[in-house]
Amino acid sequence: MATTPEAASIEDFEKSLTELESLVRELEQGELSLEQSLSAFERGVRLTRECQQALRQAEQRVQQLIEREDGSLEEQPFITPDSPAEPD
Numbered sequence: 001m002a003t004t005p006e007a008a009s010i011e012d013f014e015k016s017l018t019e020l021e022s023l024v025r026e027l028e029q030g031e032l033s034l035e036q037s038l039s040a041f042e043r044g045v046r047l048t049r050e051c052q053q054a055l056r057q058a059e060q061r062v063q064q065l066i067e068r069e070d071g072s073l074e075e076q077p078f079i080t081p082d083s084p085a086e087p088d
Contacts, residue, residue, distance in 0.1 A: 013054040020047040 023044045026032060032040060062078040 009054060009057070013051060013058075016047045016050050016054070020044055020051065023047070 023040045027037060027040055027044075059078070066074045066076050068074055
């Protein structure tokens with residue numbers, strides 16, 4: 001069974017998030033050496049950036065359905081207050 005790019009992206013996000021949660025637990029336990037803690041922190045920063053990027057990409061793919069006056073549905077981009085302005 002072939003994996004679509006979207007499914008692979010979701011799987012990557014979930015793996016990154018799971019790893020990030022694990023790193024946070026390890027750091028909170030306070031049993032790592034300073035070197036291990038720094039390494040875990042750096043990895044956590046990278047994972048956080050990867051997750052943020054994946055979420056931005058997902059947000060761009062989200063569409064909203066708008067009901068027209070005639071009852072038909074129209075697809076439009078989902079716009080949030082912090083969404084980048086679209087060119088006119």
